[in-house]
Amino acid sequence: MQRVLDRHGAVLAELADDGSLARPEALRGDIRRILLDSLPAGTVRWGRKLLEATPLGDGRHELTFADGSTAVSGLLVGADGTWSKVRPLLSDRKPAYAGVSYIDTYLHDVDERHPEAAEAVGNGAMYALVPGQGFLAHREAGDVIHTYVILNRPVEWFTAIDFADAGAARQRIAAEFEGWAPALISLITDGETRPILRAIHRLPDRHRWDRTPGVTLLGDAAHVTVPGGEGANLAMLDGAELGQAIAAHPDDPETACTTYEEVMFRRGEAEAIAARDTVELIFGAGAPHDLAELLNGTGRTSPGTRALPHTRQPSGNG
Ligand SMILES: Cc1cc2nc3c(=O)[nH]c(=O)nc-3n(C[C@H](O)[C@H](O)[C@H](O)COP(=O)(O)OP(=O)(O)OC[C@H]3O[C@@H](n4cnc5c(N)ncnc54)[C@H](O)[C@@H]3O)c2cc1C
Structure with a gap:
């Protein structure tokens, strides 16, 4: 189930799951466990934070880790996310702030302790939007609501907030939602975990490099973009x-x-453009009506052809 609300909590659109599992959702922790369980024991060496990779010639690299250990790679694959330490071997591009940040927050035992928020969010994903800001909340297993509070403010606006002082940070963020429905504001103010700032950064849509022996990138290290x-x-x-x-x-x-x-x-570039289109659809000047029309089937794009960001994949971004 996905629903779109306006800032007063009125439901503008609601789309039930079609039951087809064409686009199954999964908690990141579950995916991680499935992938790790598929590997021979010892394949992943935990606690080895890469500090630097130095070319040795012939495609080999010396890897220096934070624990002081070193290793030499035959083929080095940088799968180390937005702030990849491997990327500089291939590209001098750095992720730039995308002008928007997400603040992560959770409510627990929601039916019992937060019934108004539970009612507003429903059983799946809920988007409450105005242009440039809103709530993206998801009802998760175990009576939990996971929310991203989304604000398009300069990065300095966020760095001025002391997120270590959870109560003050919540109040500062909530103040940006004056006049919104109390059930929506409670997703911030009743938050039961420390609010976590995820400043969204992106590489250029077209991010390529010349073939460099012995090293490549994948995932966000290669093509991080806005959450689409x-x-x-x-x-x-x-x-x-x-x-x-x-x-x-x-x-x-x-x-x-x-x-x-x-x-x-080619795929990374196409998906980066599509992700920006999706974010524009959700938080652009037409919010919340563009997304509501999409879910109602009265927009230009069919909901079945578009992925929407959920709260189920907390990110390495930011
Ligand atoms: C708010 C938000 C919502 C999102 N929603 C969705 C969604 O609904 N669906 C979706 O598909 N995607 C979503 N994404 C995007 C998704 O989270 C990322 O694209 C995805 O996690 C990228 O995977 P990755 O493995 O490339 O990088 P990461 O998930 O960032 O993993 C990188 C790994 O490398 C490790 N690492 C980093 N540096 C080092 C180092 N120096 N040494 C050793 N290890 C290191 C990290 O610990 C981490 O384990 C969202 C992103 C954000 C910000």
Whole structure:
């Protein structure tokens, strides 16, 4: 179920799940567990934070970790998110602030303790919007509501807030929603976890590099953009396709990387443009009516063809 509300809490659109599982949703923790359980024990070395990768020639790199240890890579794949330490080996582009931030907050035992908020959010995803700001909340398993409070303010506006002082931070954010329905404001003010700031950063839509021996990127490290509902899917698809390319060219990592990058570059660019379109649809000048029309089937795009960002994938972004 997805619903769109105006700032007063009136429901403008509601779309029930079609039951087809064509676009199944999953909690990030569940996906992570499934992927990790599929690997031989010991494949992932926890606690090894990469500080630096230094080219040694012939495609090899020396990796220096925060615990002081080092390793030499044959093929280095930077899957290390928005602030990738591997990316500078390939590209001098840095993610730039996208002009919007998300604040993460949770309510627990919602039916019992937060019935008004539970009623406003419903059983699935809820978007309460005006242009440039709003709430994106999701009812999760275990009687939990996970909310992103979204505000398009300069990054300095957020850094002036002391998020370590959770109560004061909540009040400061809530003040930007004066006149909104109390059930919506309670998603901030009743928050039971420390509000977490996620300043959204993005690379240029077209982010490519020349083939550089022994190193490539995937996921947000390669093409982080605004949350358009596909970032986790893209990261997993990149990883799967790179794996297939390596399996097809086990003795030739350069051909494997070229094959992988040709497809990944085109897809990353197309998806970055689509993600910006999605964010414009949700939070642009036409909010909340553009999204409501989409869900009501009276807009230009069918809801079945579009992914929407949910609160189920907390991000490495920001
Ligand atoms: C608010 C918000 C909502 C979103 N909603 C959705 C959604 O609904 N659907 C969707 O598909 N996507 C969504 N996304 C995007 C999605 O979260 C990302 O695109 C996705 O997580 C990218 O995966 P990744 O593996 O490339 O990077 P990450 O998930 O960032 O993972 C990178 C990993 O690298 C590790 N790492 C980082 N630096 C180092 C280092 N120096 N040394 C060692 N390890 C390191 C990190 O600990 C982390 O485990 C959303 C993003 C945001 C910000």
